[in-house]
Amino acid sequence: MTSQFDVIIPRRGSGSYKWDSSDDLQSLPMWVADMDFRTAPAIIEALSDRVAHGVFGYTKVPDAYYEALGSWFANRHGFQIERDWVIYTSGVVPAISAILKALTRPGERVLIQTPVYNCFYSSIANMGCIPLENVLIAGEDGHYGIDFEDLEAKAAEPDVHVMLLCNPHNPVGRSWRVEELSRIGDICLRHGVTVVSDEIHCDLTFPDHTHHPFATIKQEFLAASVTCISPSKAFNIAGLQIANIVVTDEELRSRIGKAINIHEVCDVNPFGVAALIAAYREGGSWLDELRGYLQANYQTVSDFIASNMPTLRLTQQEATYLAWIDCRALSLSSDAIEARLATEGHLLVNSGTLYGAAGEGYIRLNMACPRAQLLDGLERMQTVLTQ
Ligand SMILES: Cc1ncc(COP(=O)(O)O)c(C=O)c1O
Structure with a gap:
């Protein structure tokens, strides 16, 4: 069953901090914490009315x-x-x-x-x-x-x-x-x-x-x-x-x-x-649908890692759309992983050490995007980290 959240909305060139901060036009940004989904229809309507005033x-x-x-x-x-x-x-x-x-x-x-x-x-x-x-x-x-x-x-x-x-x-x-x-x-x-x-x-x-x-x-x-x-x-x-x-x-x-x-x-x-x-x-019912979609995205990340990158470990998560992935088995610093994913995979994630020394060996991946885009990101990750 398709969902409203499956729709890919082009954001590059829209003045998006997430999408427009990199000069690499092939890059897929899965870093800063905003979502690649359109907001709830009720909000769009309220804003349109306010603009019309x-x-x-x-x-x-x-x-x-x-x-x-x-x-x-x-x-x-x-x-x-x-x-x-x-x-x-x-x-x-x-x-x-x-x-x-x-x-x-x-x-x-x-x-x-x-x-x-x-x-x-x-x-x-x-x-x-x-x-x-x-x-x-x-x-x-x-x-x-x-x-x-x-x-x-x-x-x-x-x-x-x-x-x-x-x-x-x-x-x-x-x-x-x-x-x-x-x-x-x-x-x-x-x-x-x-x-x-x-x-x-x-x-x-x-x-x-x-x-x-x-x-x-x-x-x-x-x-x-x-x-x-x-x-x-x-x-x-x-x-x-x-x-x-x-x-x-x-x-x-x-x-x-x-x-x-x-x-x-x-x-x-x-x-x-x-x-x-x-x-x-x-916005309640829209939000509840979103929460279900995000949980399914988390499950997608979990299944993908288990099948294709079994040395990595996904943190057990209960909230947020930010996956916290333990990459310590790669014996690379978080910054090195972030840099390799960006240059070799055109995938933008956050280095774990942005969140303090306790984040060494981890990366943070923003999962709030249509599932096809999420899978694209995961495949880029697999190509870079398992070669
Ligand atoms: C825990 C936490 N607090 C605050 C913020 C940002 O808040 P604001 O954009 O309202 O300043 C974020 C953004 O990711 C966050 O994760």
């Missing part, structure tokens, strides 16, 4: 925005978000930088679980802070877990006041369980560490997995955490630049608000607002 002045975020967001998170994730807790902004990365500005002082260390999304490192560095790594444990079964003893010891360090949690986790694909989040939260509470939970991938769990917002695990976690959310990954609207910070504590919210406003870049654009409302109001 023809006036694009400064934006007043309407009540409908908060209502759509509130209903989505209450219904999908059991997270009751009050309107006053929400600060809108242009992206999760700017949000994290502003939160770090509000919560840390230069020279302090910030806890992260590595390998992890590369911009965590840059946001920490930009605030004059230093990353403190709680390295995730890569299990024999290809499933990642947490070293809680190490986490506790590091959270207890006197210069650690913030932990950046990635839930679900990019790049290891975990959708953290209630017990894991509970232990993380208890450790952080014991040591006065505020958890900043980046939940940008929350809507991209595989169909048989559930996202658990960190703030919903215990009442105390809600009060002692900050959550970053956006429809951008799940609905493929990253270019529209819309995201939200959820923070219950009034004083902290005011500090974060100030940090966001300090460079006067706090305003959002009308397209991001219209897209978010349409996504959260009407």
